[in-house]
Amino acid sequence: MKPAQFDYVAPGSVPEAVAVLAGRGPESRVLAGGQSLLIELRYRTARPALVVDVNGIPGLAEIAVEDGSVHVGALVRHAQLERARFDDPLAGLFREVAPYVGHPPIRARGTFAGSLAWAHPASEWCALAMAMGAGIELEGPAGRRTVPADSWFRGRFATACLPEELVTGVRLPRPPAGAVPAFAELRRTHGSFALAAALVVLRLVDGRVDWVRVGLANAADVPLRAVEAERLMVGEPPEPELLAEAAARAAAEANPPDEPHAPAAYRRHALATLVRRCLTRAVRARHEHPGAA
Numbered sequence: 001m002k003p004a005q006f007d008y009v010a011p012g013s014v015p016e017a018v019a020v021l022a023g024r025g026p027e028s029r030v031l032a033g034g035q036s037l038l039i040e041l042r043y044r045t046a047r048p049a050l051v052v053d054v055n056g057i058p059g060l061a062e063i064a065v066e067d068g069s070v071h072v073g074a075l076v077r078h079a080q081l082e083r084a085r086f087d088d089p090l091a092g093l094f095r096e097v098a099p100y101v102g103h104p105p106i107r108a109r110g111t112f113a114g115s116l117a118w119a120h121p122a123s124e125w126c127a128l129a130m131a132m133g134a135g136i137e138l139e140g141p142a143g144r145r146t147v148p149a150d151s152w153f154r155g156r157f158a159t160a161c162l163p164e165e166l167v168t169g170v171r172l173p174r175p176p177a178g179a180v181p182a183f184a185e186l187r188r189t190h191g192s193f194a195l196a197a198a199l200v201v202l203r204l205v206d207g208r209v210d211w212v213r214v215g216l217a218n219a220a221d222v223p224l225r226a227v228e229a230e231r232l233m234v235g236e237p238p239e240p241e242l243l244a245e246a247a248a249r250a251a252a253e254a255n256p257p258d259e260p261h262a263p264a265a266y267r268r269h270a271l272a273t274l275v276r277r278c279l280t281r282a283v284r285a286r287h288e289h290p291g292a293a
Contacts, residue, residue, distance in 0.1 A: 002042065003041035003042060003044065004041075004044055004047045006041075006047075006048050006049055006050060006051050007049060007050045007051070008050070008051050008053065009050065009051075009052055009053070010052075010053040010054075010055070010056050011052065011053075011054065011056070011057065012056055012057065013057055013058075014057060014060075014139055014166065014168060017030075017052060017054055017057065017166050018139055018140055018141060018164070018165075018166055020050075020052055021052060021140070021163065021164045021165065021166060022140070022141045022164045024049065024050050025162070025163030025164035025165075026163045027048060027049040027050060028048050028049065028050040028051070028052050028163070029046060029048040029050075029051055029052070030051075030052050030054055030117070030166065030167075031051050031052065031053040031054065031055070032054055032055065032074060032075060032111045032113065032114045032117075033077065033078075033109045033110035033111040033114045034109065034110075035102065035106050035109055035110035035114070036110075036114065036115075036118045036120070037051075037118075054074070054075070054166070055075065057075070059073070060073040060074045060075040060076075060168065060169070061073050061075040061076055061077075061080075062076070063076055063080060063081075063084065063086075065086045065088065065174075068173060068174055069171050069172060069173050069174055070086075070088065070090050070171070070172050070174060071169055071170070071171050071172075072112050072113065072169060072170045072171075072172065073113070073168070073169045074111065074113040074114075074166075074167050074168050074169050074170075075111055075113075076111060076112050076113070077107065077108060077109065077110065077111055077112075078098055078101045078102070078106070078107035078108075078110050078111070078112065078115075078125075079098070079104070079107045079108050081094040081095075081097075081098050081112060082094070082095060082098035082099065082107060083095075088174055088175070089174075089175040089176075089177075089178075089179040089180065089181055089201060090132070090172060090174055090175060090181075092180075092181045093128065093132075093175075093181035093183070093199065093201060096181050096182065096183040096199070097124045097125070097128055097183050097199065100124050100183070100185050100187075100194070100197070101115075101124055101125070102191065103190075103191055112125050112170065113136075113167050113169065113170050114167075116129055116134075116136055116149075116152065116159070116167070116170060117159060117161060117167050118157065119152075119153055119154075119155075119156070119157050119158060119159050119222075120156075120157065120193070121156055121217070121218050121219075121220065121221055121222065121223070122193040122194045122195075122197070122217055122218040123217060123223070124183075124185070124194065124197055124199075124217055126153065126217065126222075126223040127197060127198075127199060127215040127216060127217035127223040127224070128199060128215055129149045129152075129170065129172070129223070130149045130150065130153070130215055130222075130223040130224065130225050131199060131201070131213045131214060131215025131223075131225045132149075132172050132173060132175070132201070132213060132215075133148065133149060133150075133172075133173055134148075134149045134170050134171065134172045134173075135147065135148055135149070135170070135171045135172075136148075136149065136152050136159075136160075136161075136167060136170055137167070137168050137169045137170065137171060138161060138162075138165040138166065138167055138168065139165065139166050139168050140162060140164050140165035140166065141164055144168075146171070147160045147161075149223075150225070153222035153223060154222070155221050155222060156221045156222075175201050175203070175211070175213070176203055176210075176211050178203050178204075178205075178286075179201050179202060179203040179211060180201070180202055180203070180282040180285045180286050181199070181200070181201045181282070182199070182200045182201075182202075182277075182278035182279070182281040182282040182285070183197070183198070183199045183200075183278065184197065184198055184199075184274040184277045184278050184281075185197040185198075185217075185274070186270050186274060188261070193218070194217050194218050195218060195261075195262045195267060195270060196216075196217070196218050196219065196256070196262075196267050196270040196271045196274060197216070197217035197218060197274065198214070198215065198216055198217075198250070198271060198274035198275045198277075198278050199213075199214070199215045199217075199278065200212065200213070200214055200215075200275065200278035200279055200281075200282050201213045201282070202233075202238075202279065202282040202283065202286070203286075204238065204283065204286050207237055208235055208236060208237050208238075209233040209234055209235065209236055209237075209238055210234070210235075211234070212230050212233050212234060213225065213230065214226040214229050214230055214246075214250050214275060214278075216250065216253075216254055216271055216275075218256065218267070219253075219254035219255070219256050219267070219271055220254060220255040220256060221255075221257070224253060224254060226249070226250035226253050226275070227253075228249050228250075228252075228253055229246040229247070229249040229250035229253065229275070230246075232245065232246050232249055233246050233279075238279070238283045240280075243276055243279040243280060243283070244276055246275070246276075246279060247271075247272045247273070247275035247276035247279065248272050250271065250272065250275045251268045251269070251271040251272035251275065252268070254267070254268055254271050256268065256271075
């Protein structure tokens with residue numbers, strides 16, 4: 001099937017794009033990487049009257065490392081994060097997660113911010129944004145605003161972005177020095193969406209969990225941060241029994257839907273296993289490389 005007819009415009013600046021969206025926002029869709037939108041157009045699950053191509057806007061494809069945060073521009077591709085080389089645990093997390101995002105051609109075109117805008121429950125980047133407390137930056141006719149990740153996701157494929165607004169970037173707080181990332185995913189084939197996925201960033205100080213974040217993908221209609229599991233671990237030595245209990249607590253926080261190939265009970269069991277694996281890997285890596293930053 002081919003897309004339904006639509007108008008096309010390629011603005012050269014953020015203000016120009018916002019002006020277009022202000023006039024035709026409800027009937028338009030923004031094209032960045034296009035790895036999700038083009039499929040929707042092809043199968044006519046989306047029939048916008050206007051496609052706004054933002055790829056020609058300068059200044060949106062940079063990763064900026066600042067004192068307390070990392071800023072990811074709206075046109076930063078998955079492949080850029082896969083090759084992230086700045087000295088920070090967040091770069092290690094990007095490198096852990098990125099190979100699970102589609103195939104190399106998809107990672108070469110798709111964008112990190114676009115994944116957050118699409119808001120698929122199985123998105124690895126959405127789970128990362130939720131776990132790390134990202135802020136999604138928007139620009140619209142009323143000016144600029146930043147929406148925290150825990151207010152951004154409104155449901156399956158639903159976000160807080162207004163029709164007349166453009167996502168311009170994402171700001172992620174940097175984990176403390178010495179934190180170690182780990183990621184694990186279950187999927188039916190290499191190119192499938194995740195049936196379940198978990199990510200962990202953990203720091204040990206004096207043999208105890210000092211700081212930890214746990215994110216879950218395809219565990220509910222929105223990505224989850226397993227805050228109860230995190231609370232259970234902080235201040236405690238990372239003994240195997242504690243990690244198993246925290247993993248079970250994380251799975252209990254999930255609310256996955258039943259699907260023919262993945263009932264909810266199966267997904268909860270998978271999530272517990274994935275979280276435990278991530279926690280174990282992070283703890284082991286910290287013990288093996290105690291001087292790592």
